[in-house]
Amino acid sequence: MIATDIVAAGQHPAGAEGTDTLKQQLHRSQRIYKRRTWLLVAPLLAFILIIFVVPIASILINSVANPEIRDGMPKVTMALKQWDGAGIPNENTFRAVVADLRKARAEGQIASVAKRMSYEDPAYRGLIMRTLRAAPENDAAPDTREALVGALPLWGENTTWRSLQRASRPFTSYYLLAVFDRKVDPQTGNIVKLPDGDALFVNVLLRTLLMAAVVTLLCVGLGYPLAYWLAKQPAGRANLLMIMVLLPFWTSLIVRTASWIVLLQSGGLINGALLHTGIIDKPLVLVFNRVGVYIAMTHILLPFIVLPLYAVMKGISPNYLRAAISLGAHPFIAFWRVYVPQTYAGLAAGGLLVFIMAIGYYITPALLGGPGDQMLSYFVAFFTNTTMNWGMAAALGSQLLVIVLLLYIVYIRVTRTQAELATH
Numbered sequence: 298m299i300a301t302d303i304v305a306a307g308q309h310p311a312g313a314e315g316t317d318t319l320k321q322q323l324h325r326s327q328r329i330y331k332r333r334t335w336l337l338v339a340p341l342l343a344f345i346l347i348i349f350v351v352p353i354a355s356i357l358i359n360s361v362a363n364p365e366i367r368d369g370m371p372k373v374t375m376a377l378k379q380w381d382g383a384g385i386p387n388e389n390t391f392r393a394v395v396a397d398l399r400k401a402r403a404e405g406q407i408a409s410v411a412k413r414m415s416y417e418d419p420a421y422r423g424l425i426m427r428t429l430r431a432a433p434e435n436d437a438a439p440d441t442r443e444a445l446v447g448a449l450p451l452w453g454e455n456t457t458w459r460s461l462q463r464a465s466r467p468f469t470s471y472y473l474l475a476v477f478d479r480k481v482d483p484q485t486g487n488i489v490k491l492p493d494g495d496a497l498f499v500n501v502l503l504r505t506l507l508m509a510a511v512v513t514l515l516c517v518g519l520g521y522p523l524a525y526w527l528a529k530q531p532a533g534r535a536n537l538l539m540i541m542v543l544l545p546f547w548t549s550l551i552v553r554t555a556s557w558i559v560l561l562q563s564g565g566l567i568n569g570a571l572l573h574t575g576i577i578d579k580p581l582v583l584v585f586n587r588v589g590v591y592i593a594m595t596h597i598l599l600p601f602i603v604l605p606l607y608a609v610m611k612g613i614s615p616n617y618l619r620a621a622i623s624l625g626a627h628p629f630i631a632f633w634r635v636y637v638p639q640t641y642a643g644l645a646a647g648g649l650l651v652f653i654m655a656i657g658y659y660i661t662p663a664l665l666g667g668p669g670d671q672m673l674s675y676f677v678a679f680f681t682n683t684t685m686n687w688g689m690a691a692a693l694g695s696q697l698l699v700i701v702l703l704l705y706i707v708y709i710r711v712t713r714t715q716a717e718l719a720t721h
Contacts, residue, residue, distance in 0.1 A: 563580040594661050656700065
């Protein structure tokens with residue numbers, strides 16, 4: 298296209314006018330080329346935007362969204378914007394509390410308001426639910442403040458109103474703090490650590506990272522020699538063996554996990570074979586514990602590291618090893634110093650893929666693990682499907698997202714450093 302335009306432009310008379318026309322046609326051709334390029338990639342960009350960007354943005358927003366008090370108590374929210382935070386608010390604010398709670402009860406929102414306030418302090422749930430019983434019948438009664446403070450002393454405390462003011466803001470740090478076992482102290486307003494009896498999610502996060510790391514190491518330990526052996530096979534045999542490696546992909550994940558329950562249970566095939574050969578005297582406990590989770594997850598994720606390693610190893614010439622051995626190096630030293638460094642790219646890509654997939658696993662630990670073997674994704678599903686706490690589910694999902702992004706950044710920097718070293 299550009300060459301045709303140049304030829305056509307060359308038919309114009311020489312001079313400044315011909316040069317300007319040539320430039321204009323070049324610019325027009327480039328604009329047409331860029332427009333066609335954008336039109337070609339537009340469907341892919343739209344797909345990425347709809348399938349990935351929008352859901353991720355929604356998760357990030359839900360992890361800090363704070364709509365319950367603003368929607369359920371709009372008059373109080375407006376009144377607390379004018380409150381200076383000293384003492385307790387005036388009579389009009391107390392009247393706004395009663396009016397908003399009556400409206401929230403009529404619209405079925407009072408439970409949501411009470412639940413949100415209980416995040417600040419569990420005592421606030423009962424306070425919200427008992428307020429209307431203690432309030433005067435008339436919303437405009439002149440003694441609403443006195444009646445509420447007399448019946449429910451919490452309304453006379455400054456910390457209650459500061460907590461309500463904090464909960465009425467458009468965004469909250471509660472969910473993000475909660476996933477790190479932190480909260481805002483209603484008495485001081487400072488970020489404090491949860492008591493040991495209430496702390497949960499940091500341990501779950503560490504457990505998730507540990508289990509994912511163990512599964513990744515097991516996959517590397519099993520997948521590396523398997524990929525190396527496959528890469529040394531003739532082409533026909535290697536293709537047949539790769540089909541066998543990929544065969545588990547043709548089976549549902551739930552079916553594979555359920556099959557491991559059958560194999561690993563006390564009366565299963567594995568324990569039966571060990572008992573029959575006399576290796577053990579009583580069945581091993583291989584299911585509903587961490588061992589069963591490791592076995593099943595390693596089996597499921599193993600192909601994801603074999604594939605990139607096989608692709609890299611297939612392109613490595615055997616002449617490097619032969620040259621190192623011919624120069625006097627021990628075969629193992631030659632393999633470790635010459636062959637293994639050339640597989641770092643496939644090893645890093647496969648290991649990262651397995652680790653990222655492992656930290657988000659839900660079905661396998663839920664079916665094969667015990668209560669102490671559940672990973673972070675289990676609690677995401679719990680808050681989504683059971684308690685309908687979208688804020689906590691989104692905060693836990695954001696936690697996993699940040700981990701994946703950090704791992705990806707590390708992977709990019711490591712591969713870039715290796716590429717720079719290879720060029721020098």
